[in-house]
Amino acid sequence: MTTLDDLNDEEFMQDALDEAQKALDEGEVPIGAVAVKEGKVVARGHNQRRALNDITAHAEMQCLRELDPDNNGLYLEGVTIYSTLEPCAMCSGAMIHYGCSRVVYGASDLKLGASGSRYSFLEDACIPVIKGVLDDKCRRILYGFFEAELGKPSKVWEDIELE
């Protein structure tokens, strides 16, 4: 079944990339996420680990937190999460707790990715996952950050899939 969300995956990934740009502007590793329901962005988040001094403040977690959960575990039914980078185990686990219906991501993370690379946690929970949407842009903003920050290809750089 083709849904409105399917049709706009690239558009919404661009919104997630705009969030990644906010992270970059704030000196954070540039990763962004948005939550979409019924064709509209209902929450946004960007990586704020440094600013908030909170190692769990990944883009996806910040996005989920903005949704102000009501704790019934199903209130995100119908919500698609868009993330510029493949979600890690922590973020994937949170998405399952929140009852997200669908996940779309850009770049794969060969080291920590839990949605197809290292683990397939979302798939195992029967949550549909779409990979590689605007992945070139999603990788490029990360590579640019690490190159500027470290002056050379980093271990993180190597762990993000190059095609």
Place this chain on the structure above:
Amino acid sequence: MTTLDDLNDEEFMQDALDEAQKALDEGEVPIGAVAVKEGKVVARGHNQRRALNDITAHAEMQCLRELDPDNNGLYLEGVTIYSTLEPCAMCSGAMIHYGCSRVVYGASDLKLGASGSRYSFLEDACIPVIKGVLDDKCRRILYGFFEAELGKPSKVWEDIELE
């Protein structure tokens, strides 16, 4: 190698059970956690999903948050996390991000457990895991809660290992 933490696993699990009791007193699902370094409890947490209206406010996450991370990803070296229930994927993933050195838990969670039951995230990350410490007490407080709340054995009840 026997460490001080090894010797006190039951004592520290009792501290985690005291945290679970706090959750129970507040009407939450009774799960508790403590973080221990050099033989001393350095942080505590209990499940506060309802009180904080935050579906990620698991006992282990609250414990980790209390440690006020400085974002270097290694600052929890030497820290053991004690949890009354087997950590889920989100909490296990967070422990890996935080660089925890060791995890001890009580009751197994056959449905969501990511430290030996459904997944083995911590083991895969080479983090030593000790299971079943005071597991009878850890299960009993959970069973009591669900029985009182639901009036009958619940799905959650069935998912927590009975021996």
